[in-house]
Amino acid sequence: MVFVASELTVPTAVKIVIAGGFGTGKTTMVASVSEIPPLRTEELLTEAGVHVDDLAGIEGKDTTTVALDFGRITINTKVVLYLFGTPGQNRFWFMWDELATGAIGAVVLVDTRRLDSSFPSIDFFEHRGIPFIVAVNCFDGSQNYTVDEVRHALDLDEAIPVVLCDARNRESSKAVLVGLIQHSMNRLAAV
Amino acid sequence: MSARDDWWYDEAAGPLVRPYAMVRGRTRPNAPDLHLVTQVRAAAFASDQTSLTVEHREIMALCARPLSVAEVAAYLDVPLVVVKVLLSDLIERGDVLVQTSSPKIPDRDLLQAVLDGVRGI
Ligand SMILES: Nc1nc2c(ncn2[C@@H]2O[C@H](COP(=O)(O)OP(=O)(O)OP(=O)(O)O)[C@@H](O)[C@H]2O)c(=O)[nH]1
Ligand SMILES: [Mg+2]
Numbered sequence: 580m581v582f583v584a585s586e587l588t589v590p591t592a593v594k595i596v597i598a599g600g601f602g603t604g605k606t607t608m609v610a611s612v613s614e615i616p617p618l619r620t621e622e623l624l625t626e627a628g629v630h631v632d633d634l635a636g637i638e639g640k641d642t643t644t645v646a647l648d649f650g651r652i653t654i655n656t657k658v659v660l661y662l663f664g665t666p667g668q669n670r671f672w673f674m675w676d677e678l679a680t681g682a683i684g685a686v687v688l689v690d691t692r693r694l695d696s697s698f699p700s701i702d703f704f705e706h707r708g709i710p711f712i713v714a715v716n717c718f719d720g721s722q723n724y725t726v727d728e729v730r731h732a733l734d735l736d737e738a739i740p741v742v743l744c745d746a747r748n749r750e751s752s753k754a755v756l757v758g759l760i761q762h763s764m765n766r767l768a769a770v
Numbered sequence: 771m772s773a774r775d776d777w778w779y780d781e782a783a784g785p786l787v788r789p790y791a792m793v794r795g796r797t798r799p800n801a802p803d804l805h806l807v808t809q810v811r812a813a814a815f816a817s818d819q820t821s822l823t824v825e826h827r828e829i830m831a832l833c834a835r836p837l838s839v840a841e842v843a844a845y846l847d848v849p850l851v852v853v854k855v856l857l858s859d860l861i862e863r864g865d866v867l868v869q870t871s872s873p874k875i876p877d878r879d880l881l882q883a884v885l886d887g888v889r890g891i
Contacts, residue, residue, distance in 0.1 A: 589809035589836040589869050593876050593884055612891070618844035623851045644849065647806075649840055654887030658880065661807050661838060677806065681874050683884065753888060760885045767878055 590659045595759060596678050598665040598704070599688030600696025604716040604746035605664035606648045608688065611752045613650025613662060621646050622674060645671045647678075662756075665700070675703055684710035684763045686755055688746065691715060691724050694732055701733060710763040712740040714755045802861060802868055804839050804854045810861075810868045811836040817863055825856055833866055 597605045610617045621644045648664040663678050679685065685704050689697045697713075704711040715729055724732070726741045735741065740762050745751045804810075812833040819827060825846065832845055843853040860866035876884065 589811050589867065591880065592807035592809050592838055593880065594807050612888075614891070618841060620840050620843040621849045623849050647840070649806075649844075651838075651841070652888065652891060654884055658883050658887065659809075659836075659838075660884055660887065661840070663806070680805075683876055683881065753891065756888050757885065760881055760888065763876075764878065764881045764885070767881065 590657050592659050592661060594661040594663055594678070594682050595756065596663050596665060596682050596685040597688065598675075598685050598697075598700040598711075599716075600690065600693060600698075600700065603688040603690045603693075603697060604718075605688055608686070608714075608716075608744075608746040608752045608755070609648055609650040609662045609664050611747055611749045612652065612756060614653060615651050617648045617650045617664075619646055619648055624671060624673065645674050647674070672703070679704070679707060679709050682709065684712070684759050686759055687711050687713050689713055689715050689729065689733070690718060691729065692718070694729070697733070701735070705736075710759070710766045712742065712755070712759045712762050714742050714744045714746075714758075716746045717743055802858070804857060804868070806840040806850070807838045808868060809836045809838055810842065810857055810866050813865055813867050817865055819865075823856075826860060829853075829856055829860060830865060 597608050599605055606617060623642055624645055645666045647666060650662045652660040652662070654660055660683075665678060666674055685700075687697055687700045687704065701711070701713070703709075713729070713733065713735060715724075715726070726743065730739075730741050740758055742755060742758050744755050810833055812830050819830065822830070825848070828846055829842055832842055837845075839850065839853060839857065842857065843850045846853060846856075848856075857866060857868075861868055
């Protein structure tokens with residue numbers, strides 16, 4: 580059998596971060612668009628929230644684990660997209676940095692009943708200049724606000740798209756991802 | 771979660787005993803940069819696998835197709851830090867291939883491909 584070199588190349592991996600406060604529907608959104616049931620993996624961090632990247636002498640250290648949910652969309656044979664839900668606990672900023680590095684951008688999910696729970700996510704992406712859009716997850720009948728009201732309440736820049744969605748719905752979640760990718764493309768064109 | 775909790779938070783022995791034992795406390799001095807989405811895959815011609823552990827062989831089987839480091843960790847059900855050590859062993863042996871580059875912000879063509887792909891699912 581003859582193997583050509585190209586058969587052994589690996590695809591380019593890209594990622595999108597699905598962020599937002601506790602219980603805003605992050606895992607639900609990952610599940611609704613992923614081609615595989617969401618996977619879960621654990622990262623080991625010190626209590627200070629820094630990566631443990633060395634297992635030597637680890638027994639003596641105070642460590643903790645942080646769980647990551649993620650899904651996958653195979654774009655074509657050369658490109659694969661991963662969707663990472665952020666860990667609920669905000670203290671693991673170090674993990675957020677790894678998730679955000681090189682990402683296409685982020686979807687910040689918002690539950691209008693608890694808007695403030697998504698403030699830290701918005702701050703994070705704003706400060707790091709990472710493209711993001713805000714998706715208002717419409718939990719049954721709880722959507723009592725317009726997009727403009729949400730934009731105002733979150734004190735969002737005009738340039739940040741705000742969309743309504745149902746994280747359980749595949750087409751709705753797809754539309755959110757499309758909105759984010761377009762926003763990232765616009766940002767790229769603007770610089 | 772319960773099966774995992776069994777070994778991960780082993781009350782008697784303390785946490786981390788199993789993953790620690792699996793990699794015998796080794797470091798990764800010359801290891802390539804492995805990120806969450808770094809793609810790995812088994813080489814077409816793997817070397818003699820008799821000296822490999824069960825976990826190493828499981829990785830070889832998983833990586834018959836390209837996978838991310840995060841996927842390998844999830845399927846193997848071990849923490850990322852452990853899978854990175856195991857993968858480094860295999861990379862060093864030439865049994866696993868990896869594209870080592872830190873995650874870059876996608877350019878316009880790549881974004882367009884992703885956009886078309888997502889629309890098409
Ligand atoms: N009615 C309704 N329920 C939803 C929607 N999205 C998520 N849920 C439910 O809300 C709960 C929380 O959703 P998750 O997807 O687990 O939220 P999460 O952001 O991953 O939560 P954490 O990881 O714990 O922060 C689950 O019980 C979901 O079934 C939605 O659009 N409408
Ligand atoms: Mg979740």
